[in-house]
Each structure stands twice: as structure tokens, then as C-alpha cells.
Amino acid sequence: KAGVTQTPRYLIKTRGQQVTLSCSPISGHRSVSWYQQTPGQGLQFLFEYFSETQRNKGNFPGRFSGRQFSNSRSEMNVSTLELGDSALYLCASSLAGLEQFFGPGTRLTVL
């Protein structure tokens, strides 16, 4: 059974640009969550999508948004990038909120 996949694995952007990250969950999983990991703040919850609807949201500014498609694949978008957005972005999938399985992450560097 294939695990959670994330693309791209690495990204370099400049301040002010926008970026879209993609996550494909484990087959059959309908819940997809996004997390940001930084050395200073650790792992922080961004949002969760279930059946194409945002079910939970963390304390991040509106520049961070996401969506989920009918095949459960999810995308996360960050607009007007800031230096502080440099982080490892992790996606997790689960069956109805039980055990969470994480992908390898996307390393975003903002210059």
C-alpha cells in the first residue's frame, strides 16, 4: 500500500511570491491534515480537510489556504511569502481522524 506522497520535495521561492504544495493521501483515507515544522515553533497544525471540506483550522494567517479534491488529494497554498514561512510542510492522512500517517514533507525556503 503506497504511503502519503508530497510534491515537490524542495522549493526555493522569494519573498512576495506564492507557492502551491500537493499531497496525495493513502488510498481510502479521506482526511488530510497539514502541519508546519520550524526549529523555533516545532510542529504546528495548519488545517484539516475531510471530504473536500475544511474541518479544522489552526492559528495561521489567511495567506495560508488549502483545498481538497474529490479523489482526496489536497493542495496547500501560501500567498505573499515571507521569510518566516521557510519550513518543512508535512501532510498527514488518516481514516476518520484515527492514526495519522505522514508524508516525507516539502522543504520550502523563502529568500
Next chain:
Amino acid sequence: KQEVTQIPAALSVPEGENLVLNCSFTDSAIYNLQWFRQDPGKGLTSLLLIQSSQREQTSGRLNASLDKSSGRSTLYIAASQPGDSATYLCAVSGTGTASKLTFGTGTRLQVTL
């Protein structure tokens, strides 16, 4: 607001030693608790999931316990090996937000030869 603390922040042990990692959380109204390991620059690997009605879970050399009333969990690693070197993270989810994990800051473990 749920807060999760992990002690110690770092640990170095010789190969073969048994060890215990600690995790504490401030709000006992949790849905489940999950332990992960993370290798440098990589994603998280799920180790054990303990649902709120359970007291412990075991997988191979790993055993995790949960005491919800005191807000504590421990991860016991038996007969440690160099391949166990990684950062170990515990995370809890709330009863109303099962998919929203609140993470501790992790314990960085190094197992030496």
C-alpha cells in the same frame, strides 16, 4: 489550550540499554495519543497509537503507556540499537478535533556503539 511537554530534550545512551521517554499534556480530555519518530530532514513515522480508552500499546521493542488522569505517557524502548537514533515526538488530539494533533518538542535520542 493543550500543551505537550517532553522530557528529556536530548538523551545519549550506549547500545543495549533500556530507556524511557516521557510525555506530559495539560488537558486530559484527549481522543488519542500517538508516538512518532523523525529522522533528520524527514517526515514522521508513526510508532504507536493509544486511544483514550486504552492504557498501553506494544510493538516489538516499543511499549507506550497512557495515564490520562495524570496527563502522562511514556515510551519504553527495550535493548536500544544505533538505528533507534532519531527524534521522538508525542502528539495528542482532542475529543472534538480528532485529526488535530498537538505535538511536544521531542526527545532527540542518540544510541552509541
